[in-house]
Amino acid sequence: EEADRYLFIWLTFVGASITMRYKAHIAVDLLLRYVSPRWRHLLALVAQGCVLVFLGVVFWASGPVIEITSETRATATDIPISWVYFAAPTGCVLIAIETLRLMARTVRELRAEQCA
Numbered sequence: 001e002e003a004d005r006y007l008f009i010w011l012t013f014v015g016a017s018i019t020m021r022y023k024a025h026i027a028v029d030l031l032l033r034y035v036s037p038r039w040r041h042l043l044a045l046v047a048q049g050c051v052l053v054f055l056g057v058v059f060w061a062s063g064p065v066i067e068i069t070s071e072t073r074a075t076a077t078d079i080p081i082s083w084v085y086f087a088a089p090t091g092c093v094l095i096a097i098e099t100l101r102l103m104a105r106t107v108r109e110l111r112a113e114q115c116a
Helices: 002-021 037-071 081-085 087-115
Strands: none
Touching: 002 081, 002 087, 037 081, 037 087, 081 087
């Protein structure tokens, strides 16, 4: 049961990065329906920038937690609890990579639209 829980935590963070790749996260796009394509791309870039800021905060905040839990071991599996908490910064890096990739694509689409 303990190992299942820890693997599920890791699966959540890795899965979030895969979901980001396919732009499958839940989004409220009501405002985007009523703006021009240019504004749609600009607002997407702002939202993606906010995601990067949030990921940076979580990444930064996970460091002390990992350090504090490095000496604690799980009861049943006897693995360091810090390995479980290491899922957060790992997930942040993976999601940030996908977010940067999406930002690059958004910028290309914005430039292509301006040329057309």
